[in-house]
Every structure is written in structure tokens, then in C-alpha cells.
Amino acid sequence: DGGITQSPKYLFRKEGQNVTLSCEQNLNHDAMYWYRQDPGQGLRLIYYSQIVNDFQKGDIAEGYSVSREKKESFPLTVTSAQKNPTAFYLCASSLRLATSYEQYFGPGTRLTVT
């Protein structure tokens, strides 16, 4: 299970507070991704980064922000502007090769906002 880690496993916040979720990988992968998982809705892409200091919005980026200052790290901030932040958040990474698109997932962070 090593390679890509997320912390914490469970996170509780009050409404109106920003919260940052950690994602670290030691796989030397160039690309990193953040997904949100809700029951019955699969995995929806929030943000992704193909290279350090660059990232793109996914399908549901509103209310979230990211940074990619280091190859190993891709933290996600859930801002108070996100209307329904309670969810399971998964980070993933992959090699940036046309021959390999496999994504490796972290264990996830379950965020509860009340």
C-alpha cells in the first residue's frame, strides 16, 4: 500500500472553514489528480497536474484550489465556497507516458463538514 499517501483519513470541519487535504507520492510520477467520490456518482475529477507548477481544472473545480510546488505533493484546499463539501476525496498519480495511463490511488480522506 505504499507509494501514495493521504492524510488524515477522517477530517471534520465546521461550515465556513477552509480545509487542506494532503497527498504525497514517492513513485516519481509526474501527474497527480484529485477526485471526489459520492455514492452513486463514481469518481469525479476536481483538479489535475501533469507537471510541477502547473495544474488544470477538472469537471467540478468550483470551490476547490490546489498547488503543485513539488513533484511529490499535490494538496487540495476545500474552501468555504464549496457548497457541498462532505465527501470522500481520493488522490491519484500516474506516469506521464503514452504507454502507461495507469493511475495509482491513495487511501482517501473522508471529509465531513457540519
Place this chain on the structure above:
Amino acid sequence: GENVEQHPSTLSVQEGDSAVIKCTYSDSASNYFPWYKQELGKRPQLIIDIRSNVGEKKDQRIAVTLNKTAKHFSLHITETQPEDSAVYFCAAIHPNFGNEKLTFGTGTRLTIIP
């Protein structure tokens, strides 16, 4: 952008029988189709994938078929076992060097009945 639809959302089969999960995609330029398995409380993991230049791929009890003309692909699990119980996600990727991203289906919860 790409849209992936997955059916059924839930599937129950007797142990030893076969299970089939189907996905359709919208972007004819998509060329890589992975399947991920997510056991309860665990992270998604790649179980099999197929590229657009191949019509079928097998790995022991698991197989994936691809029909490019109809833009659909299917996961076949034969001789199902209790450990096959999980949520399965299909996905598709549109090749765009520097901007590749997976689009996931909404998942199928497979239950194997002993």
C-alpha cells in the same frame, strides 16, 4: 468532453456464475479503457485495461471486450468468487499529450451470493 455511462449500477450473481458490466463512451478519439475495482473501505485498483487497437483482452477469470464502432466496452468475470464482491468502475481516456485525464463511469456494485 468525454462522457462514460456504466450499467448496471448494481448486480448480484450466484457464486460460480458469470458477471458482465457494460460501459459506453462518447468520444470516438478515446483510446484507452481501464477497469478499476474498489473493495469496501479500500482504494480503487486497476484490474485490467484495453487499448483501442485491441478487441479483447483476458487475464485469468477477467476479460474486457471493446467495440469501437459502437463505442462500448464490457467487463466479463467468469466463475465468480466471494472476493469478486466490490464496486467496479470503467473509464476512458482521450489522448492529448499534456492534458490526459480519465473519465470514469458511475460504478457497478457487484455482489456475489454464496
